[in-house]
Amino acid sequence: MTIEAWYIIITGALIAASTAILGSFLVLRKMAMLGDAISHAVLPGIVVAFLLSGERDSTLLLIGAAFSGLLASLLIELLHRKARLQEDASIGVSFTWLFAMGVLLISAYTGQVDLDQECVLYGEIAYVPLDLMAFGNTYLPRPLLVAALLFLIVLLYLLFSFKGLKLMSFNPDFAQSLGIRTQVWHFTFMAMVSLTTVLAFEIVGAILIVALLVVPAATAFLWTRALIPMIVLAVFIGVLSSFGGYGLASVLKGSIAGAMVSVAGLLFFSSLLIKLLTPKKN
């Protein structure tokens, strides 16, 4: 394999590993759709930040996107808690509205900004090796470094928040009865999901992120009923999807991101099939 291929695979693997970790808790908290919502809601933030800064690789872009991700989860909470709308309806209203504004902004300013709908929706992992950053006299792809940093942050977050996340996911009422600030925990978690979504957005696009959040975690949940093994397995499945996806895409000469998610989906359905066909030992 070429070094470019490795760049793409490793970037994909790091992103998929990060989303798998956070996705495990989204799945356990039955908030998978919230991941979907955030991944769509970051769009207007990205566009606005892009319009303001005029460049693609700015931290402003990240901040803008993370901000609209958080805005979405705040809006959802507000509609659900204060306006007493059902949770799924709150999610549906918030993210489609934010996403629509993003689409509107992009289409209105297409002439001015170099940000086409294709790459917003489907990502551009294939261009990872082209976006190089200098380190003395070695050059490394910027997205690869960003993905590595993201993975590190998510890993540290998991390490420090593991007990809290476990408690909050299993029994939030009990957590609150212990005097634990569940709202703070909730929004920290949402901020992490937003951040991850934003970074993954560049690479796999808005539509496929939710698959990377949910599918590896859901597959792992089929195999184990212990939390740490579930997270490790989800990460493994994410990494495997990156390798498999690259392979599949080069055979079919198709979209790498699409192939990654297809492989993840394939792993899910074959797991399900195996689970259904093997008799339960009890």
Next chain:
Amino acid sequence: MKNKDINKVPSLEVHNLAASYNRMPVLWDIDFQIPQGVLTGIVGPNGSGKTTLLRNIMGLMKADSGYVKIFGEDLNKVRERVSYVPQRESVDWTFPASVREVVEMGRYRNANLMRRLSKTDKEKVNIALEKVGMLEYANRQISQLSGGQQQRVFLARSLAQDADLYLMDEPFVGVDAATEEAILEVLSELRNEGKTVVIVHHDLQTAYQYFNWIILLNTRLVAAGPKEEVFLQENLREAYGGRLTILSKLSNLIAKSEFPVREKGFKETEGSGDGQS
């Protein structure tokens, strides 16, 4: 509980409490006190607001009016002395965690949430598991437990909190007779240590046997006090309406109210209630 004066503070006071869901009132005019060291039952028909009452006491929802004092203080000042056990169905038991992990949650605090549990914490977890007969199941995944074992796990988590006031929502639902006695024994033991136990319970007949203090609820507070004062025909009729079958059974029960109330007499079944439910 070092001196007698502290003992006189009620363990729980609820004043003028009213609560609603979507502006539909489900509790109003709730006003009662529970002394320390009693085994209390909150009794009422389905939908009478028992769960809502506990959730309000624990600050899990915002009351429309009224306030709650625990040991004469606001909940936030005495949180570590209070243990809350939610209804068993309120959590998803397919969650990937072991019995031990769930019981350990009883030792979680704001202060130690980002650190490892201490040795003392782990000891308390072991003692709690032992008390409910779940020590040998400690490493089992909670998805593989029976309903009765799930209740024991919740009870163990509560015991691990080492509180002075226990609020439990329907801990007897879905358990067999042996487990029911085992749980009751643990609760009586707590009471004998001077702790206060408040149980939401829907079975009127056993309520009279099990508890020495009863709160009869049906959206409004019907009656609260020592069970002999609360279990009167008119109160029960008010709480349960015209469901005569229940009432006639109960009048039999009350007529026989001299029958020995089992309070400490559960030692005789010791050990038999464990395990294979």
